[in-house]
Amino acid sequence: MSAARDHAREPVPPLRAWTAANQEWALDFVHDAVDCGRAIRVLSVVDAYTRECLALAVDTSFASRRVTQNAHVESFHGRLREECLNVSWFQNLFDARRKIAAWKIEYNEERPHGSLEYRTPQEFATAMRASQAGSALLAPLSSAADPNAESVR
Numbered sequence: 001m002s003a004a005r006d007h008a009r010e011p012v013p014p015l016r017a018w019t020a021a022n023q024e025w026a027l028d029f030v031h032d033a034v035d036c037g038r039a040i041r042v043l044s045v046v047d048a049y050t051r052e053c054l055a056l057a058v059d060t061s062f063a064s065r066r067v068t069q070n071a072h073v074e075s076f077h078g079r080l081r082e083e084c085l086n087v088s089w090f091q092n093l094f095d096a097r098r099k100i101a102a103w104k105i106e107y108n109e110e111r112p113h114g115s116l117e118y119r120t121p122q123e124f125a126t127a128m129r130a131s132q133a134g135s136a137l138l139a140p141l142s143s144a145a146d147p148n149a150e151s152v153r
Helices: 003-008 071-085 093-109 121-137 141-145
Strands: 025-033 039-047 053-059
Touching: 025 071, 039 071, 039 093, 053 093, 071 093, 093 121
Parallel strands: none
Antiparallel strands: 025 039, 039 053
8 A cells, every 4th residue: 555545544533522612613704795796705703612603794805814614613604504695685785794693693592403402502601601600619619719729528
């Protein structure tokens, strides 16, 4: 076998398993156009753990920066395209911003997701924050007062 073939068989490392919100945000662009044909770009920011859409910025252009594609955002873009961009007619940039913002609210607050145990991203994120806050409150007082102290059991 050649070295090139051996190289192609190297295992791909698995995606990291996230345990809390804000450990990774997936960013990417999706493109569309308004009524007059002018192109618009939508920059999406999605929390990889909670699946919450943190931002959808709509404009005709953004600064020239490359955004690395991320598998976490590809599924989100499919929904955005299918449920919002393909079914909406944008009269202008302001109309696009209004309609896309309304879809973001529906996505985060009204529609449950199977991967989140049929909760909305907002419900899931709220539950995770409450769980993490509760865990912090249950930490031994000695470790909270002095991070170098050993806990007594």
